[in-house]
Amino acid sequence: MTINEVQQEILRLKKEKDICILAHSYQAREILEIADFTGDSYALSKMAAKTENKTVIMCGVRFMAETVKILSPEKKVILSNGTAGCPMAEQFTKDEILALKEKYPGYAVVAYINTTAELKTVCDVCVTSSSAVQIVGSMENKNIIFIPDCNLGSFVADKLPEKNIVLLQGGCPVHAAVKPEEAQQAKKLHPCAELLVHPECVPAVSKQADYIGSTSGIMDYAQSSDKKEFIIGTENSIAEHLQYACPDKKFYPLSKSLVCLDMKATTLIDVLDCCKGEGGEEIVLDEETVKKARGCIDAMIALGG
Numbered sequence: 001m002t003i004n005e006v007q008q009e010i011l012r013l014k015k016e017k018d019i020c021i022l023a024h025s026y027q028a029r030e031i032l033e034i035a036d037f038t039g040d041s042y043a044l045s046k047m048a049a050k051t052e053n054k055t056v057i058m059c060g061v062r063f064m065a066e067t068v069k070i071l072s073p074e075k076k077v078i079l080s081n082g083t084a085g086c087p088m089a090e091q092f093t094k095d096e097i098l099a100l101k102e103k104y105p106g107y108a109v110v111a112y113i114n115t116t117a118e119l120k121t122v123c124d125v126c127v128t129s130s131s132a133v134q135i136v137g138s139m140e141n142k143n144i145i146f147i148p149d150c151n152l153g154s155f156v157a158d159k160l161p162e163k164n165i166v167l168l169q170g171g172c173p174v175h176a177a178v179k180p181e182e183a184q185q186a187k188k189l190h191p192c193a194e195l196l197v198h199p200e201c202v203p204a205v206s207k208q209a210d211y212i213g214s215t216s217g218i219m220d221y222a223q224s225s226d227k228k229e230f231i232i233g234t235e236n237s238i239a240e241h242l243q244y245a246c247p248d249k250k251f252y253p254l255s256k257s258l259v260c261l262d263m264k265a266t267t268l269i270d271v272l273d274c275c276k277g278e279g280g281e282e283i284v285l286d287e288e289t290v291k292k293a294r295g296c297i298d299a300m301i302a303l304g305g
């Protein structure tokens, strides 16, 4: 079958079986094309919760499918490729966080949405990369433990000096691998380009940026800007998607290392198999986990997230 024939078959099966397909922005173009919704993980899980479809296929990584399940426990949620995890989401165990809470009594635990459902059950509030500063800034607590990403945590701490933020040595291995010299070189090579960077990059990279924001933030910024050239400091698929969306502009990847192999694990054939009921992995979470993890997300919503 050609790519186009596979896509047509997915669209046919999706309609016949009442399936909603979500694709994170880091997915391949041929997957984005057959998705009902594309975007950041939390936005996708909110969209899925609003649909009538009984089955949702999440083309992304495990914590994203878990977040869909937490917000839509009555739906059948399938992770498109069961091997697709997120190293950052799994960097700390529930017991390690419980031990930290004992060490820092009275501190509120803020969890980046890129954490497992199990970890969310022992945290107080979730944040996304776009809402982190606003949510932490709105919290009554001065003392915060921020998990797991120390780079996003540093970004928040810089913006909110009035808060006392404890950081852990966690983070996204893909974004954190970008070296400050690579940012210097890219700026030298493309002197007219603006550098747009995800806050999961190390501070020495982010500090050189013209704009720091979530993946959606970077996409919106580049598309609405009057500028014509951009160095993209997030997963390299975004430079490619933006190039399709804005043919009159130029997009340069910040680093060759900005490739998430877990995000690349899903193929169009995986999605076809999921639609046939033959592939992927159904996400199963017990009631208690859903309830407690949902509390962490509801706390974010209550603070305006």
Ligand code: SF4
Pocket: 061, 085, 086, 087, 088, 089, 114, 172, 173, 174, 175, 235, 260, 261, 262, 263
């Ligand atoms: S890019 Fe980083 S945070 Fe995102 S899924 Fe890959 S490893 Fe996880």
